[in-house]
Amino acid sequence: MSDISTIYLDYAATTPIDPRVIDKMSPFLSDPHYCGNSASTHAWGQRARQAVSDARAAVAALIDAVPEEIIWTSGATESNNLALKGVMALYQARGKHIVTMKTEHSCVLETCQQLEKKGFSVTYLSPKRDGLLDTDIFSDALREDTVLVSIMHMNNETGVIQDIKTLSEITAARGILFHSDVAQSAGKIPISVKDMPVDLLSLSAHKFYGPKGIGALYLRQKPRVRVAPLFHGGGQEQGMRSGTLPVHQIVGMGAACAIAHLEMSRDLTHIDSISHRFLENFEKHTSIMINGDRLHAYPGIVNIGFPGVDARRFVEAHSSIAMSVGSACYAKGAEASYVLRAMGLTERDAAASIRFSFGRFTTEQEVDEAARVITPDFSLFCHPREDGDPC
Numbered sequence: 001m002s003d004i005s006t007i008y009l010d011y012a013a014t015t016p017i018d019p020r021v022i023d024k025m026s027p028f029l030s031d032p033h034y035c036g037n038s039a040s041t042h043a044w045g046q047r048a049r050q051a052v053s054d055a056r057a058a059v060a061a062l063i064d065a066v067p068e069e070i071i072w073t074s075g076a077t078e079s080n081n082l083a084l085k086g087v088m089a090l091y092q093a094r095g096k097h098i099v100t101m102k103t104e105h106s107c108v109l110e111t112c113q114q115l116e117k118k119g120f121s122v123t124y125l126s127p128k129r130d131g132l133l134d135t136d137i138f139s140d141a142l143r144e145d146t147v148l149v150s151i152m153h154m155n156n157e158t159g160v161i162q163d164i165k166t167l168s169e170i171t172a173a174r175g176i177l178f179h180s181d182v183a184q185s186a187g188k189i190p191i192s193v194k195d196m197p198v199d200l201l202s203l204s205a206h207k208f209y210g211p212k213g214i215g216a217l218y219l220r221q222k223p224r225v226r227v228a229p230l231f232h233g234g235g236q237e238q239g240m241r242s243g244t245l246p247v248h249q250i251v252g253m254g255a256a257c258a259i260a261h262l263e264m265s266r267d268l269t270h271i272d273s274i275s276h277r278f279l280e281n282f283e284k285h286t287s288i289m290i291n292g293d294r295l296h297a298y299p300g301i302v303n304i305g306f307p308g309v310d311a312r313r314f315v316e317a318h319s320s321i322a323m324s325v326g327s328a329c330y331a332k333g334a335e336a337s338y339v340l341r342a343m344g345l346t347e348r349d350a351a352a353s354i355r356f357s358f359g360r361f362t363t364e365q366e367v368d369e370a371a372r373v374i375t376p377d378f379s380l381f382c383h384p385r386e387d388g389d390p391c
């Protein structure tokens with residue numbers, strides 16, 4: 001269990017809720033006047049409906065969309081499932097082929113595998129060594145029967161940012177739908193659906209200081225994109241996502257979006273400076289490697305390879321610092337990060353890599369202290385080598 005001396009450098013796994021978000025959510029949890037079901041016609045319902053509508057407008061504004069293009073979900077896992085399964089169910093007359101990347105989040109990859117079992121075919125593209133997708137390789141993978149492309153914006157393990165604008169322009173020219181998992185980038189870097197012809201985007205509030213358990217799916221209106229629902233029921237969310245709306249969560253996501261929109265450039269400046277400060281501590285350790293292109297990456301996610309080190313043991317031994325080996329999902333598993341392996345790292349180098357992620361509340365003191373604690377002796381945590389040498 002964590003103690004008060006813990007330094008939280010795992011913002012890519014989840015972020016703490018901004019206290020201003022909690023303030024906005026609070027009446028919807030504690031005041032009976034705010035308990036209404038947003039589908040009800042009485043005053044309580046109207047109050048809830050107004051709050052949902054304001055939050056929807058805030059989510060839309062964050063990505064330059066209109067409110068009618070936003071569907072509430074329980075988070076990016078559901079948004080990704082709804083996007084992929086929902087599009088393939090509805091548009092299968094056009095074809096049965098999907099293109100995605102090997103470095104996607106497991107909720108996209110697992111969904112693709114489920115679709116393959118149902119007769120759809122999926123091409124899983126490898127990135128280059130720097131984590132970026134080669135546009136020629138991408139274009140070559142598109143087929144006559146390709147219906148949907150799903151490429152994430154910002155990678156959750158490396159922070160590498162794909163050129164979604166260029167990729168979606170290629171698909172738009174060929175009448176192929178483009179979905180992007182923007183769970184890591186939304187609220188952190190600018191996204192405008194007016195600037196790029198993406199059709200569907202998946203967002204998650206807990207990645208940008210909102211509550212867990214709430215997310216959204218953006219669905220373009222012009223030209224109109226729809227998805228077949230995963231759940232059937234009361235017909236909420238234009239019939240695409242039934243279920244009583246969790247008003248308090250929605251209010252929280254709206255508040256998080258409004259703050260992110262207003263403070264994005266301040267957050268970015270702060271995180272960039274924190275990230276540089278942290279990395280400066282490792283400059284004298286010439287053997288370490290930064291995984292992934294840094295020019296096309298978010299400074300708030302840094303993936304460092306410490307050659308020869310058993311990263312899992314290292315992270316476990318330094319439990320007062322929240323850092324992670326791969327994504328939070330991978331951290332439960334046994335193998336080295338599939339994302340780093342897809343980028344061409346050896347099993348050994350992937351198993352020697354640690355993700356550090358910073359955010360709005362990370363302080364200079366925290367990154368200095370973290371670096372002071374973790375730099376001194378990596379060799380203690382080296383994998384034994386076949387030749388007997390520790391590193």
Ligand SMILES: Cc1ncc(COP(=O)(O)O)c(C=O)c1O
Nearest residue numbers: 075076077105156181183184204
């Ligand atoms: C890129 C990416 N996609 C999807 C998810 C899943 O999001 P959620 O926790 O909202 O289901 C995550 C979070 O771990 C993520 O980093």
